[in-house]
Amino acid sequence: MKKMIFGGTLLASLLSSAAVFATTPLTMWYHGAGNEVEKKILTGIIDDFNKSQGDFAVSLEQFPQKAYNDSVTAAAAAGKLPDIIDVDGPVMPGWAWAGYMAPLKIDAASYAKFLPGPIGKYNGQVYSVGLWDAAVAMVARKSVLDANGIRIPTVDKPWTGDEFEAVLQKLKASGKFEYPLDLGMAWTGEWYPYAFSPFLQSFGGDMVDRNGYKTADKVLNGEAGVKFGKWWQHLFKDKLAPGTSQSPADRDSGFTSGKYALSWNGNWAALGALKDHDDVVFLPAPDFGKGPKIGAASWQFGVSGSSKNQDGANKFIQFALQDKYLTAFSDGIGLIPPTPESAAASINYKQGGPMAVFFGLSKAQAVVRPVYPGYAVAAKVFEKALADLSNGSDVQGTLDAAADEITKDIEKNKGYTK
Amino acid sequence: MATQRSNRLMNSPTTGWLMAFPATAVIFMFIIVPFLLGFYFSFTNQRLISPNPAEWVGTSNFHQLLDVSVLSLQPQRDPATNEIVKEADGSLTYPSVRSITRNNPDFPQYNGMKEWFSWTSGTTREVVVAKDVVFMKAMLNTFEFVFIVAPVQGGLALLLALMINQKLAGINIFRTIFFMPVVVSIVVVSLLWRFIYSGDNGLLNGMLSFLSFGTFKPVDWLGNPLTALPAIMVMSIWQAVGFHMVIWLSGLQTIPVSLYEAADIEGASNWQKFRFVTWPGLRNTAVLVLVVITMQAFTLFSQVQVMTAGGPLDATQTIVFQALDHGYAKQDISAGSAISVILFIIVISVSLLQRYLTREKTA
Numbered sequence: 001m002k003k004m005i006f007g008g009t010l011l012a013s014l015l016s017s018a019a020v021f022a023t024t025p026l027t028m029w030y031h032g033a034g035n036e037v038e039k040k041i042l043t044g045i046i047d048d049f050n051k052s053q054g055d056f057a058v059s060l061e062q063f064p065q066k067a068y069n070d071s072v073t074a075a076a077a078a079g080k081l082p083d084i085i086d087v088d089g090p091v092m093p094g095w096a097w098a099g100y101m102a103p104l105k106i107d108a109a110s111y112a113k114f115l116p117g118p119i120g121k122y123n124g125q126v127y128s129v130g131l132w133d134a135a136v137a138m139v140a141r142k143s144v145l146d147a148n149g150i151r152i153p154t155v156d157k158p159w160t161g162d163e164f165e166a167v168l169q170k171l172k173a174s175g176k177f178e179y180p181l182d183l184g185m186a187w188t189g190e191w192y193p194y195a196f197s198p199f200l201q202s203f204g205g206d207m208v209d210r211n212g213y214k215t216a217d218k219v220l221n222g223e224a225g226v227k228f229g230k231w232w233q234h235l236f237k238d239k240l241a242p243g244t245s246q247s248p249a250d251r252d253s254g255f256t257s258g259k260y261a262l263s264w265n266g267n268w269a270a271l272g273a274l275k276d277h278d279d280v281v282f283l284p285a286p287d288f289g290k291g292p293k294i295g296a297a298s299w300q301f302g303v304s305g306s307s308k309n310q311d312g313a314n315k316f317i318q319f320a321l322q323d324k325y326l327t328a329f330s331d332g333i334g335l336i337p338p339t340p341e342s343a344a345a346s347i348n349y350k351q352g353g354p355m356a357v358f359f360g361l362s363k364a365q366a367v368v369r370p371v372y373p374g375y376a377v378a379a380k381v382f383e384k385a386l387a388d389l390s391n392g393s394d395v396q397g398t399l400d401a402a403a404d405e406i407t408k409d410i411e412k413n414k415g416y417t418k
Numbered sequence: 419m420a421t422q423r424s425n426r427l428m429n430s431p432t433t434g435w436l437m438a439f440p441a442t443a444v445i446f447m448f449i450i451v452p453f454l455l456g457f458y459f460s461f462t463n464q465r466l467i468s469p470n471p472a473e474w475v476g477t478s479n480f481h482q483l484l485d486v487s488v489l490s491l492q493p494q495r496d497p498a499t500n501e502i503v504k505e506a507d508g509s510l511t512y513p514s515v516r517s518i519t520r521n522n523p524d525f526p527q528y529n530g531m532k533e534w535f536s537w538t539s540g541t542t543r544e545v546v547v548a549k550d551v552v553f554m555k556a557m558l559n560t561f562e563f564v565f566i567v568a569p570v571q572g573g574l575a576l577l578l579a580l581m582i583n584q585k586l587a588g589i590n591i592f593r594t595i596f597f598m599p600v601v602v603s604i605v606v607v608s609l610l611w612r613f614i615y616s617g618d619n620g621l622l623n624g625m626l627s628f629l630s631f632g633t634f635k636p637v638d639w640l641g642n643p644l645t646a647l648p649a650i651m652v653m654s655i656w657q658a659v660g661f662h663m664v665i666w667l668s669g670l671q672t673i674p675v676s677l678y679e680a681a682d683i684e685g686a687s688n689w690q691k692f693r694f695v696t697w698p699g700l701r702n703t704a705v706l707v708l709v710v711i712t713m714q715a716f717t718l719f720s721q722v723q724v725m726t727a728g729g730p731l732d733a734t735q736t737i738v739f740q741a742l743d744h745g746y747a748k749q750d751i752s753a754g755s756a757i758s759v760i761l762f763i764i765v766i767s768v769s770l771l772q773r774y775l776t777r778e779k780t781a
Contacts, residue, residue: 188727388732
């Protein structure tokens, strides 16, 4: 009797595995473990894809964001990368260079209408496409600006550097705020290069010379860089912004509780600000000479370089780029939908929607972070330089040291060529 | 019977080796192999992520970390009179260090070095320049930490051990309280102390302000380069003192009571009892505590990672923090390995020196 049951289950399992044989399994890794909304949308897309065709069956594995990059690096070393990789925009060139990722082979028309930020290009090839973008804005309250006689800037006519300085001084002089400006210094890590390197670019400098990516000398520590560094340092010396010892709690609630007049913050925090005050406005970045700039690129999807089923992985990514999914992610977690159609269909970004302004901000000002495999190193060096400057280090010396370290890393990697 | 059994074990060593195998294999895999790999990597240009194979680069990683030299800068002279130019306030002008260390073909030996510190002797300004100033600061900070924490933590632990080594009602409660921080994860402890040290409304500022009737001006303990490292020292001493207290306590309890009874009969004072009975009896314990604290203090990392991330202005950089920063954050495994090798050499030298200084002097 027992034997028969065993035989029965064996047969059943054989049958079921035969059924699976027809479809090739694909694995996908995602960075957002713990976020139920993201999981629901993503598994929805995967289910739709698996039902839409019979050749491939995608399964999802989720990782906490903090452990995600480590897991991919470790998996690559062990030769166990998934077929579909989720990758943070600025990290992509490093992974592409190391062979973790293969160029996408999907119809370019499927992302032709996208904002530039979510498209991950490296060496002239598209390696990743994002289903959303993120943007940063100067969050302010209209009533506060009006009360202090401050002009509300637009994308076409942003605050100039001098005007911004006057705004900060006026807000400080009003005496109503602990600090006029909250930059988010409590958010260490990628926030620094993402949110602050556009300021440097608006001054005319950059983290690295994008022309060939061979050096950072004279770009990060050149005249424009030093001008940026002095401006940056004075924000903290003159108590216009809280420095590195800002507590994360103040960062999260300081603006809504009225500690800070302006907050340099991402669109993901916009809904919270809107809930507490109905006169919140999202303003473009100040123009320090080379136009207002903000960082672009968020998490994107790409195909693993070692996948045996790249064809299927490409098909899945192409499938996921439908407007309805872009809208779903936007509605679910407040991110910027990358196409005009998906924006128009979304709750927050449709014409007249509470965050519609972010779509324009992103379109008009967004620049991607330096696109080269050494970005991860440059980002760390840049973060430390900005922290040191805010604590009063010598501007030229700090930027020299940072530029040298970034250049040395490029040289040590033979210019990041293969 | 007993001899027979041991003979049987000696005759079949395979069983013994088989039993030791799991532990040996794990130690080999996770301690010995990485240790040797670390040595090897430190002489290559191994990267965390790279399609290029690693190459042998000799000692260049160590030069990059450790090279230091002294620049002697002469004050500017008037080209016509050859007199030293003086500013209105009497100060002298020197050529900037930057003009010499950055792409100056006349001084290739200083290329890429940064000013570490300087002093003036006579009219000459002596500037110490280093290839990696942050690593130099990290080494100094680590040594400072060790030299202060090792004696203070060891001494405090002994004091606590002496106090709780009494037969009083409820003494176990005190033992538990002193030992509690050891059991709590260092990350949790560090997070809690971040609140205590918080600059605006931290517990410490609040207490000091209350005790001084509001005259105390709040200090941003972890945000000020002068107080950040001492703040971490105090917290580290408090956290691990209980562990060493327990070791002292075990040492105290091995001292025979009869010695104290004899001392009592001789009419010894409390101090004499400590000086001539307790302290000699704790000799081996003292060596152990000293070596263990020193080794632990050299690997200072978690507190820094959680509380200050090496800042402000490198005031809390440490060797291990730098190893992680280079090897992992900046993806340069070779530099991280080189730092680990340097740390290994430092720790083993200091431990051997301690062993030598605390050896039994038989002569």
